[in-house]
Amino acid sequence: MSIAIAASGFDARDWADWLPRLRAALPHESIWPLADCPNLAEVDIALAANPAPGSLAALPKLGFIQSLWAGVDRLLADTSVPAHIPLARMVDPAMNIAMAETALWAVLSLQRDFFSYAAQQRQALWLPHPQRRADAFTVTVLGLGQMGAQVAQRLQANGYRVQAWRRAPSAAAVPEGVQLGTGSAALPTLLARTDVLINLLPLTPDTRGVLCAPLFNAMPQGAALVNLARGAHLVEADLLAALAGGHLRHAVLDVFAHEPLPPDHPFWAHPQVTVLPHVAAQTDPATAVQVVADNVTAWRACRVPAHLVDRSRGY
Amino acid sequence: MSIAIAASGFDARDWADWLPRLRAALPHESIWPLADCPNLAEVDIALAANPAPGSLAALPKLGFIQSLWAGVDRLLADTSVPAHIPLARMVDPAMNIAMAETALWAVLSLQRDFFSYAAQQRQALWLPHPQRRADAFTVTVLGLGQMGAQVAQRLQANGYRVQAWRRAPSAAAVPEGVQLGTGSAALPTLLARTDVLINLLPLTPDTRGVLCAPLFNAMPQGAALVNLARGAHLVEADLLAALAGGHLRHAVLDVFAHEPLPPDHPFWAHPQVTVLPHVAAQTDPATAVQVVADNVTAWRACRVPAHLVDRSRGY
Numbered sequence: 214m215s216i217a218i219a220a221s222g223f224d225a226r227d228w229a230d231w232l233p234r235l236r237a238a239l240p241h242e243s244i245w246p247l248a249d250c251p252n253l254a255e256v257d258i259a260l261a262a263n264p265a266p267g268s269l270a271a272l273p274k275l276g277f278i279q280s281l282w283a284g285v286d287r288l289l290a291d292t293s294v295p296a297h298i299p300l301a302r303m304v305d306p307a308m309n310i311a312m313a314e315t316a317l318w319a320v321l322s323l324q325r326d327f328f329s330y331a332a333q334q335r336q337a338l339w340l341p342h343p344q345r346r347a348d349a350f351t352v353t354v355l356g357l358g359q360m361g362a363q364v365a366q367r368l369q370a371n372g373y374r375v376q377a378w379r380r381a382p383s384a385a386a387v388p389e390g391v392q393l394g395t396g397s398a399a400l401p402t403l404l405a406r407t408d409v410l411i412n413l414l415p416l417t418p419d420t421r422g423v424l425c426a427p428l429f430n431a432m433p434q435g436a437a438l439v440n441l442a443r444g445a446h447l448v449e450a451d452l453l454a455a456l457a458g459g460h461l462r463h464a465v466l467d468v469f470a471h472e473p474l475p476p477d478h479p480f481w482a483h484p485q486v487t488v489l490p491h492v493a494a495q496t497d498p499a500t501a502v503q504v505v506a507d508n509v510t511a512w513r514a515c516r517v518p519a520h521l522v523d524r525s526r527g528y
Numbered sequence: 529m530s531i532a533i534a535a536s537g538f539d540a541r542d543w544a545d546w547l548p549r550l551r552a553a554l555p556h557e558s559i560w561p562l563a564d565c566p567n568l569a570e571v572d573i574a575l576a577a578n579p580a581p582g583s584l585a586a587l588p589k590l591g592f593i594q595s596l597w598a599g600v601d602r603l604l605a606d607t608s609v610p611a612h613i614p615l616a617r618m619v620d621p622a623m624n625i626a627m628a629e630t631a632l633w634a635v636l637s638l639q640r641d642f643f644s645y646a647a648q649q650r651q652a653l654w655l656p657h658p659q660r661r662a663d664a665f666t667v668t669v670l671g672l673g674q675m676g677a678q679v680a681q682r683l684q685a686n687g688y689r690v691q692a693w694r695r696a697p698s699a700a701a702v703p704e705g706v707q708l709g710t711g712s713a714a715l716p717t718l719l720a721r722t723d724v725l726i727n728l729l730p731l732t733p734d735t736r737g738v739l740c741a742p743l744f745n746a747m748p749q750g751a752a753l754v755n756l757a758r759g760a761h762l763v764e765a766d767l768l769a770a771l772a773g774g775h776l777r778h779a780v781l782d783v784f785a786h787e788p789l790p791p792d793h794p795f796w797a798h799p800q801v802t803v804l805p806h807v808a809a810q811t812d813p814a815t816a817v818q819v820v821a822d823n824v825t826a827w828r829a830c831r832v833p834a835h836l837v838d839r840s841r842g843y
Binding site for chain 1 (some may be wrong): 622630633646661687803804
């Protein structure tokens with residue numbers, strides 16, 4: 214029995230970050246990069262970091278998959294992965310904190326016009342704008358999972374009016390002071406009083422393309438969009454039209470339909486779009502390795518690992 | 529008896545923001561812009577927003593000056609203002625909050641490389657950087673007055689390691705979790721472990737030029753500077769040298785020796801300098817008017833107004 218790390222896009226630094234820490238946290242396990250694995254037939258656990266589609270099919274005894282990233286939409290789309298194999302998402306406390314930091318930075322930048330001042334600097338233009346108050350600035354968070362809850366809580370603690378939206382009822386706690394709406398009927402009311410919309414939904418067939426013209430039009434003139442989830446949530450043409458027409462003021466995008474964002478993509482040079490290279494919340498090996506070790510230990514002991522994906526809902 | 533508002537740089541919006549609110553908050557007072565004042569000999573209270581030097585000398589019965597801005601260095605430098613006239617600084621709770629927001633935005637931007645990503649966007653460059661943790665990122669706040677304390681508290685609440693420095697001992701409270709150093713002997717130790725230095729000192733003969741080469745050299749390679757106080761705190765040539773030599777990574781500057789910053793100034797186009805047009809914390813008339821009204825009422829009733837300037841220390 215051994216463990217294979219199936220990754221694409223890992224460079225030497227990534228391997229140096231992960232492999233020694235995993236081996237130290239699970240000293241009785243044999244852990245290998247998939248490409249270096251001495252015996253694929255012995256691998257019963259895969260640690261998945263965007264593996265190339267089909268690559269897990271090389272593991273005949275595979276019994277458990279632990280994702281190293283939070284999003285599992287690519288793994289679920291890989292039809293070579295048998296649906297009966299349990300698959301766990303990464304829920305890393307440091308990653309949740311990083312996401313809250315990125316969301317807070319984007320909201321502060323929009324509330325206080327710091328993107329405008331950066332554009333003005335490039336023109337040597339000295340022009341103060343009226344100062345908005347956080348307690349009169351409403352942020353709506355789409356998706357209230359682990360990350361959405363952390364983001365909503367952080368924004369609320371920093372003085373914003375915070376609304377959160379869930380697609381379906383859930384028993385999970387709502388952070389104090391955050392106003393919750395549930396189900397599609399609740400969304401228009403939330404959107405109508407939104408200054409900044411932050412998307413943290415999981416990518417599923419139901420949420421693909423959710424950031425589109427009707428949703429933008431339900432927000433007030435001058436609202437802004439922050440997409441920190443998946444590129445496929447966004448209908449790019451609708452965003453470009455909403456910015457060009459002046460209905461939306463600005464967009465902060467960390468994720469894209471094609472990553473890296475192609476060099477000729479119009480988002481790069483758009484004055485109302487802030488492009489981040491998928492860095493809103495990177496998994497931190499220093500904390501995530503313990504999450505992996507706990508789940509591997511649980512599965513070996515025939516206990517149920519934490520944060521298993523429910524394939525029927527897609528996350 | 530009447531009240532004159534002595535301002536330079538006020539536009540129509542500024543007058544519309546201040547005058548009706550002041551008249552509503554002090555309905556029994558006669559309140560005028562200095563230029564429109566029907567009888568200068570009757571004015572015994574001046575509300576000062578960067579008045580032109582010498583302009584208060586036109587008020588023979590002047591007995592009390594309330595600044596509408598937090599900094600009073602320009603008023604103290606105006607030798608036509610008699611030193612025996614009590615002068616109160618503006619301490620506006622909304623302005624303190626705005627300052628904390630600006631400081632937090634600057635620190636988040638530096639910790640999480642958002643200034644670098646903005647520069648990369650202009651080159652269509654997709655390049656993630658390693659993600660730093662807030663709890664391993666040390667921010668040092670110079671000056672622990674009302675604004676410094678609010679900034680230190682906000683950063684501490686958002687997970688940073690926060691140090692604060694006071695020039696002289698004070699009985700004023702230190703926010704929980706913030707490590708305090710007092711006096712010049714304490715400064716080198718604080719600087720040696722600083723990732724971001726935030727200046728919020730008052731401008732006095734002792735603090736003029738405090739942000740200079742020896743202070744920069746006392747910080748570790750790669751540290752950053754955020755100046756939110758006064759342009760005259762900074763020795764500009766020393767900052768440019770520290771950035772060029774690679775010792776400092778970045779500077780965020782809200783204040784300048786000459787404002788507006790002249791169009792040909794090297795800061796505008798410098799890739800490691802973020803220029804803000806003196807907007808870190810604007811006085812909010814909605815809250816500041818009550819501070820003015822309370823102080824005017826106190827002075828009329830022969831009580832001591834709040835936040836009087838101590839001319840011997842210069843703030």
